[in-house]
Amino acid sequence: MPQRVFPDFLLREWLFLGSVAGLVLTSIYRGRIPSYSIGDAEVVFVLGTLFIAVKGLERSGLLAWLSARIEKGRFLALKLVATTFFLSMLVTNDVALVALVPLTLALDVRRRDLLVILEALAANAGSALTPFGNPQNLFIYWFYGLDPAEFIATIAPFSLLFLVLFVLFALWIRVPAVAVSSRSPVLAGRRALVYGGLLLTVILTVLRLLPVETGLVVLVYALLFDRGSLRIDYALLFTLVCFFGITDNLKSLLEASLAHSGHIFLFSALSSQLISNVPAALLFADFTDQWRALLWGTSVGGFGGLLGSLANLIAYKLYTASESTGDSAAFTAKFMLFSYVAFFIGIAQFFLLAALA
Secondary structure, three states, X not given: OHHHHHHXXXXXXXXXXXXXXXXXXXXXXXXXXXXXXXXXXXHHHHHHHHHHHHHHHHHOOHHHHHHHHHOOOOOHHHHHHHHHHHHHHHHOHHHHHHHHHHHHHHOOOOOHHXXXXXXXXXXXXXXXXXOOOOHHHHHHHHHOOOOHHHHHHHHHHHHHHHHHHHHHHHHHOOOOOOOOOOOOOOOOHHHHHHXXXXXXXXXXXXXXXXXXXXXXXXXXXXXXXXXXXXXXXXXXXXXXXXXXXXXXXHHHHHOOOOOOHHHHHHHHHHHHHHHOHHHHHHHHHOOOOOHHHHHHHHHHHOOOOHHHOHHHHHHHHHHHHOOOOOOHHHHHHHHHHHHHHHHHHHHHHHHHHHHHO
């Protein structure tokens, strides 16, 4: 087992390692240390408090308890897809998938591969609707100082179209009823209530209804009473720090601006296929004031290949690592097919709406 640790680390943290390498190389090439703004620090801090609050909810058993309730009754596929969509709006797409994909894999039903694929796509579409649904949304919202209503109205057509498409497809999938498992997840009601309040605090902070410093409440509570909630994805936070530095180096190197909304949409959507949509948002934000196109580009870019979104990789890894699943190659082919169909539908939708505007 020890000899597998390093390869596993490379596979798990490739984005973080790549961002470190990119920061070092661009800094050496420019012969400068990148500068960071207060806004950069605020984004990382707010995202960190969001991760802590969501981790606390996960540790309280609330997400497992909600997941177990989905097994009951009819329309299993519809409930899984809809729950993933709406849950990702609040607790991020990554966490929604971590909660629901294992439940799906534990069910004794056919077509689990299609269910997991739909859940991954629904998580990307649902999380796009809110400023705190995923890291790139929070960055775009904070970087451009946006109004929450305007933010949601801009991306709502994207999320709602795919909600309708995924619901229709989920209704078409025939999944036999399953026997409800006898397991009963332990729900720590007091802890769930506390972290629900802390999550609400972070959301109000993101919406600028509370000052950024309010997020210290989340950090202090976790330090004093629940240090297990501090076990969050620090690699992602440090990845953001590295990409802030990379974009600063590139900005001083290129000193260019992308003004055409169609260009920034396509560039961000296509680059997401190579470097994921979170760093794509950070990369292009310094070169454009077209935040709507950037928001759409990184949202559509979450579809497509496995690298389009970290949520895609999470769903893929959970499925292929399970002993109860079948041919990984067949699952990969299906995932790519469905995801790229959604990718091109999203591109067509953007340009159709632009033409009608």
